[in-house]
Amino acid sequence: MPSMQQQDFTPWLNWIDSQYEQMLARTIELSHINSGSFNPAGVNKVGLQLLEYAKVLDAKVEILPVAPFKHIDNQGKLQEFPMGNAVRLTKRPEAKLQIFFCGHLDTVFPLDSDFQQTQWLDDETLNGPGVADLKGGLIVMLKAIEALERSPYAANIGWEILFNPDEEIGSQGSAGFISEAAKRVHLGMIYEPSFPDGNFAGERKGSGNFSIITRGKAAHAGREHHLGRNAVRAMCDFISALDDLNGKRTGVTINPALIEGGGANNIVPDLCLSRFNIRLEKPEDEQWCLDNIQQILDEINQRDGLSIEMHGHFGRKPKLLSAANLKLFQLACDCGSELGLNLTWLPTGGCCDGNNLAEAGIPNIDTLGVQGGKIHSSDEYLKVKSLTVRAKLSALMLMKLATSDDLNWLISDKPV
Ligand SMILES: [Zn+2]
Structure with a gap:
């Protein structure tokens, strides 16, 4: 002292x-x-x-x-x-x-x-x-x-x-x-x-808040299901892969917090939104998270007729x-x-x-x-x-x- x-x-x-x-x-x-x-x-x-x-x-x-x-x-x-x-x-x-x-x-x-x-x-x-x-x-x-x-x-x-x-x-x-x-x-x-x-x-x-948007293609669920590209399915795949990152790095936790999308039962949904939060202990954890999330985004973006985009950032450093x-x-x-x-x-x-x-x-x-x-x-x-x-x-x-x-x-x- x-x-x-x-x-x-x-x-x-x-x-x-x-x-x-x-x-x-x-x-x-x-x-x-x-x-x-x-x-x-x-x-x-x-x-x-x-x-x-x-x-x-x-x-x-x-x-x-x-x-x-x-x-x-x-x-x-x-x-x-x-x-x-x-x-x-x-x-x-x-x-x-x-x-x-x-x-x-x-x-x-x-x-x-x-x-x-x-x-x-x-x-x-x-x-x-x-x-x-x-x-x-x-x-x-x-x-x-x-x-x-x-x-x-x-x-x-x-x-x-x-x-x-x-x-x-x-x-x-x-x-x-x-x-x-x-x-x-x-x-x-x-x-x-x-x-x-x-x-x-x-x-x-530290903490980051992110929003994810998937876009697909609407179609009649009965007559032209094959023409639709399902944004809800793409989002579910994203969230599953994202949640699987939990436990892979000490001190990092990821919380998929919200999912919203789709509408009537007879329409292939063309839009879905989700939000998630990440908490981490070390500054270098941020890049680990971003790299791993980017891999998931890249895979979904390669799918025919589907796109996914992420907004948000790490607003609080550890x-x-x-x-x-x-x-x-x-x-x-x-x-x-x-x-x-x-x-x-x-x-x-x-x-x-x-x-x-x-x-x-x-x-x-x-x-x-x-x-x-x-x-x-x-x-x-x-x-x-x-x-x-x-x-x-x-x-x-x-x-x-x-x-x-x-x-x-x-x-x-x-x-x-
Ligand atoms: Zn306060």
């Missing part, structure tokens, strides 16, 4: 405790604003509400339009969906140590979802859309930064916050803002919920832990034990914006948000006491970084 000067940070940590009621009220307020990824008006409303909360930080504010989300529909046509804006706040870009904070505005719950309100499950557990993923985390992040700004140590740290609108659908449009920030910052703090016990996600798998990233985890766990928390980090198959940041070489912890669970379901819950606990954890990390006399492990290779 880098040596830390002995400082008493308790006044600012205690101040966070005094903020509990406000943090809870704000989390509930944000949860009640629907911000499904495809509800740009709601996403923007959350962004503006956060700017209200963040006024006290006195940062430079930028509203950043995000490119429409592109998607191949079930007719094989490219569709575009408007996204909400990203929001960036910047402070002290000249400071020696630059920190990137990130959290998403969107949730997986669409405008017409039945799940729009919070309710108490017991005294300590709040159920509601986004309370853990990630609206509680947004409140934790802002409160930790506010504590830093109130302390005498703030001058040593510059920071930028990115609130992005499309994380739940892969950050297609906001990934550019993350890689841009990576050029300016030394470390990242992202506010996805922790594991339910408070532990952090360490290594993360998150591997660099030496600097391990030190950052150690710092977080040390801060945890000072606060009476027993924390560690564990690998996961899930991925998030922390993958993107690690790909750009920036050590980061991406599960600094609240404790909760059952995210992406209407059982999503937040352990409300974790709002202040997790804000204190981040604030202590920030104050320790601000007062450390050895930051070479973080800033040696990067001029500011």
Whole structure:
């Protein structure tokens, strides 16, 4: 561990405790604003509400339009969906140590979802859309930064916050803002919920999402069956061969997730669509997957009257832990034990914006948000006491970084 000067940070940590009621009220307020990824008006409303909360930080504010989300529909046509804006706040870009904070505005719950309100499950557990993923985390992040700004140590740290609108659908449009920030910052703090016990996600798998379209030739199933070219059959062959790749390479899993095609019983189907996801552990696994899939595509494309095409890409690279990233985890766990928390980090198959940041070489912890669970379901819950606990954890990390006399492990290779 880098040596830390002995400082008493308790006044600012205690101040966070005094903020509990406000943090809870704000989390509930944000949860009640629907911000499904495809509800740009709601996403923007959350962004503006956060700017209200963040006024006290006195940062430079930028509203950043995000490119429409592109998607191949079930007719094989490219569709575009408007996204909400990203929001960036910047402070002290000249400071020696630059920190990137990130959290998403969107949730997986669409405008017409039945799940729009919070309710108490017991005294300590709040159920509601986004309370853990990630609206509680947004409140934790802002409160930790506010504590830093109130302390005498703030001058040593510059920071930028990115609130992005499309994380739940892969950050297609906001990934550019993350890689841009990576050029300016030394470390990242992202506010996805922790594991339910408070532990952090360490290594993360990479992920790719793909769509496949097969096209054949329609014909009457009775009179001219021989003239038809069956797109559903071609797709079934593709999916069978694709699924057979499972188990052939350690750490790689492929999930055929959807198939849609065909119509009336008396027509040879001329169109079929499917979607699948790949998870992998090592960057070089990507090429192995692409080579093997290409072989399957080539075989089907050689068939008379049939064609197959693939869209999509690996949007998230595997998150591997660099030496600097391990030190950052150690710092977080040390801060945890000072606060009476027993924390560690564990690998996961899930991925998030922390993958993107690690790909750009920036050590980061991406599960600094609240404790909760059952995210992406209407059982999503937040352990409300974790709002202040997790804000204190981040604030202590920030104050320790601000007062450390050895930051070479973080800033040696990067001029500011
Ligand atoms: Zn999330």
